[in-house]
Amino acid sequence: MGVLPAPGRHRRRRAADEALRRPRARLRALPPPQGRHAAGGRAARGGGGADGPGARPGRAAGGGARRPDVDAGAHAGEGPAAAVRGRQGGAGVGAVRRGGGGLPGAVRLRTCSEDRRDYILHPPSGESLDAASEATVRALRDRHGGRWDAQLVISDGLDPRSLMDEGHLSPFLARLRAELDATGWRVAPEVLVVKHGRVRAGYQVGRLLFGAEGDLRPRALVHVIGERPGSGHHAFSAYLTAPDADTWAKPGAVDHDRTRLIAGISDTSVRPEDAAVEAARMLGEARTSITPWVSGVGLAAGVLP
Known part of the structure; x- marks a missing residue:
């Protein structure tokens, strides 16, 4: 479905990632910043280039590849929301932290995971929204008033970088x-x-947003999640779920056996634009089909993010 780029681009990305795994202590040995990077300069205030004191930790010195985070969850919550506006509107990823810009129309939610460590070591903690987020989704349903039948959801997953790399999330959405x-x-x-x-x-979001007993009209949820790192592609996946509202209303009725998956989405693997076209095609079939999506074989729980 996607077209693999020339091998040289993949090698450059992998080489950049390897270089950036060097101990952070080496950075401290650099000489004090001079000129525009000195304290009081534009870069020192956070508006400078990627190699200045104000540079965002997720980008390597000199621009280009992103550093595998030492604390993988440091920017996980802001990463997806920062990605689109930072690429499209030029406001930069820092705008999200200041509360302006970021992903247009973003609604922030979180799960019951206390932190990144809890998320990694106790997977069930990341499968349920916390109480405040549940209330937020219920309020959103009231505000929607039944006008919409499809919802986009983004989660940081196991590799937030996959959503922050240029040419990934923005063109897909x-x-x-x-x-x-x-x-x-x-x-x-x-x-x-x-x-x-x-x-x-995502299934919980769908139940809170769409669940309605007796309503047999389909409701679609597209859940974008960063994949497990290690492939070198910084890829993300799209999980497509589109049962009717009556099925969404039943606790536990929607699970992996009702979900289709498009994996390996990246500018070096399955192109985001191609993945989006395929996702829409699959959901279009679900909208018109009289047979519900039930595979009979759930996605392997051990490999899900």
């Missing part, structure tokens, strides 16, 4: 919205950004 609109889905304007979220957290 833009193309997906256009394709879903063209196939008759009414996509909610908000994007739900879940910190420390796993696949089943």
Whole structure:
């Protein structure tokens, strides 16, 4: 479905990642910043280039590849929301931390994971929203008033970098919205950004947003999650779930056996635009099919983010 780029690009990314795994102590040996990078300069205030004191930790000195985070969860909550505006509007990823800009229409949620360590060591903690987030989703349902039948959800997953790399999340979401609109889905304007979220957290969102006993009209949820790192592609996956509202209403009725998966989405693997077209095609079939998506074989729980 995607077209692999020239091998040289993949090697450069891998080489950059290897270089950036060197101990951070080496950075402290650099001489004091001079000129525009000195204290009081534009970079020192956080608006400078990637190699200045104000540079965002996720980007390597001199620009280019991103550093594998020592604390993988340091920016996990802001990463997805920062990605789109930072690439499209030029406001930069720092705008999210200041409360302005970021992913347009982003609604912040979080799971019951206390922190990144809890998320990694206790997977069930990332499968349920915390109480405040549940209330937020219920309020969003009331505000929607049944106008929308499709919802986009983004979770940091096991590799937030996959959502922050240039050319990943932004083109996927833009193309997906256009394709879903063209196939008759009414996509909610908000994007739900879940910190420390796993696949089943998306099912809970769907139940809270769409569940309605006796309503047999389909409701779609697209859950974008960073994949397990290690492939060198910084890839993310899209989990597609589209049962009717009556099924969404039943606790536990929606699980991995009702979900389709597009994996390996990256600018060096399955191109985001191609993945979006395929996702819309699959959801278009679900919208018109009289047979529900039930595979009979659930996705392997051991490999889900």
